[in-house]
Amino acid sequence: MTGPLQIVLGTISVLFLIVSSVLAYRAVRAMVRIIRTGQPDGTRFGPVKSRLKTLAIESLGHTRMLKWSAIGAAHWFVFVGFYGLFLTLVEAFGEVWNPAFHLPLIGEWSLWNLFADIIGTGTILGILYLIYRRQKDHPRRQGRKSRFAGTNEGRGYFVEAVVLTVGVAILLIRALKVSSDLTDAPAWSHPISGALAAILPDSPDLLTVVAFVKIVVSLTWLVVISRILNMGVAWHRFSAFFNIYFKREDDGTVALGPLQPMTSGGKPIDFEDPGEDDVFGRGKIEDFTWKGMLDFTTCTECGRCQSQCPAWNTGKPLSPKMVIMDLRDHLYAKAPTCSARRRRPRRRRTTTSSSPPTSRPGRRATPASRGPTTRRRTGRWSARSRRAGSSTPTSCGAARAAAPAWSSARSTSSTSTTSWTCAATRC
Template sequence: MELFGPFVEVPFYPLVFPLFYGAVAFFALVMVRHLRVFAAVRTAGPSPWADVPERFLGLVRYAFIQTRMFKDPRAGLMHAGIFWGFVLLTIGTANVVTGGVIEQIVSIPFDGVLWAGISAMQNVVAVIVLGSIGWAFYRRLVSRPARLTFNRDALVILAMIGGVVGSELLAEVFEFARYGDQPGAFVSAVLAVPLRSSLAPAALDAGFFVSWWAHIVLVAAFLAYLPFSKHLHIATSFPNIWYRKLAPRGELPALDIETEDQTFGLKTLQDLGWKDLLDGFTCTECGRCQQACPAWNTGKPLNPKTFIMGIRDMSVEAEHGIDIIPNSPIVRESYGLDDTSPAAAALAAPIVDTAIPYEAVWDCVTCGACVEACPVLIEHVDKIVGLRRNLVLEESRFPPELTGAFRAMEGQGNPWGQPASTRLDWTKPLPFEVRTVASVQAAGQLDSLEVLY
């Protein structure tokens, strides 16, 4: 096996390794800083080993097949073209950053036919990705669906992905035009014909050099930029879907009212679980939750998309108080999160009126349409209900319309203030007998009664 294999003739090829793996190290350090903020909040979250078969099937359905993306078929096709195309094209990049080892190993059986097939697949996929990128730019800049927010970050990422894919294809075109046959690269072969006839060998060499190194530099830049981008969901959507809530949609976490010094509900980032912060970093800003929300669609302030984005922004602000390079054991006291640190101040900031307006907290009708629409399975409703619990139980902040309902619940046990003696009046007009606990007890059948709650 030849050292550096197919890249031995590429000028300055060894520089690929410090450039690429340096970007990988930087990516890892920023991700560690994300995780250190996660460690500063509650540890509440699902066990990674609970319900493994169901979680795995969900990962296949929502992460790999991306079924929820196809509720909007055109956007689903566009996203699938970009995502899967980008994933498949990493075979070529992985071959570059491993010194050509992958190509040399795959080429051993069948006399290189298998690698030629991979090259043909990558040629086709590159065209699909570039077409999907063009479609995405059109949606962002021209058609501009209402659920999409104009965002430079999205344009930067689209440009980077397009640059990574386009430069890889262009380098192969120049290589084909200069040196001839590249097995399987039939798209490159067609595009190389006009270059071969119109450019001198020196110009073809220069075009290959610039395109090839542009690809590597863009890959490294993409890795370094990704942790600061909303497109971090490329990495976080998989664990977010794996750790999704499997309990019934409306089931809420129970409050332990006996524990001293406990915060009732959710008030600050520290009251959230690490999965709630992961939701924030996984948000794709696609606006599907916004589009589905009945409160937003009737002109109310609640926007489930900006709520989750607000939680992410608060988490990022907390990170600014933590060094990017870890320098202490993984215990909370060593994070520099003393009461006066910027990170501690950000973690202690109230979520209400920071990530979400007070009025919007009470606009939610808890229908779960946002949760059902989210392609990466973010849980909005549980967080909003947690904020309501805190506002009511600790701050007594709630709309005046609820005062009467709360008093009725305290005095009569129901929000309508109806006396217990009228509880069964609704059964009187019915043409059949409605059994009650009292009637079952009178019949001596109480032991056979199954009580739901």
């Protein structure tokens, strides 16, 4: 069954896999490094058993999201489809070379086939519903009242398009296996794709092409998110698990109740006799704990906090969502300088902690004034930093004049909560 078409598309798939895996590895490594620049918060690791239990209940059971009924149910299918049908991506790498390929051991197993059919269909219906809701709640319809006001909608569309395309490809591949007589699984194990097969041709080559499209779309998604670390709507599907595991209360209850003691460097501040180096509050992004940074990273920009916020709902330019988005964007724009400063030998540390790193005492860093070491260490990042800084309005006044009300609100909220100099745009 392997002809020239299979050889060409199979080779491209393997090469693309290698490139995207390298980029993804580097992105994850960078993200972990960035989050580790946060202040310590040592209380969140144990007890492992109870934290794992909460993780399993809240993620698999979607106990929080199902409070939003239909959206929670739709998201559950997309969620289960992403991890549960990961093996269909592995199988696609075989199918692109040989359309008759099945996963070893489980490929022809009826229960696996039934699972793939049901969850594949659920993924398509789930994402269609989420697409519908994003349009129904769109700012163009609801204006400032929309929970998506200020959200980066383009990223949401991209993520939705990828999920939909991959879901459709999964069903099409299964249906083409039936129509091309390439499966021995019983008919009851593929009820939906079996019905779809009735309108599809007997064409193993078409199966190869669909498998190729599935691979290319999945890997393109991987490459895009590897280049955009502040794309919470995509990254949350990995980071949300850590977010739940490391939640404040180890028994799984919500983080409400009395205020936590103010800490500096992970230790509570003694207000009677504060340490000389104690930092009060958060004046710059490095003052946040690593958990705070993980929280920023995981924000999906769903706008639920914004829609509950009394300030936002009474017309004030303050939105919790936009504060979180700005902090996240600023973190990923500034992180290269923070990471470089962390790694640089002590004698080269020449600035106060509130200023960007410099190569000489008393001088602010500019591209020209930074020494060769700094330039080398941060150069790899500069394009991304610029992108992160330019893609969204920040405290640097990058909001465009014609931006809608919530964009300028976003800029205002950032300014009002931060006092740093943006490392990305250097303004």
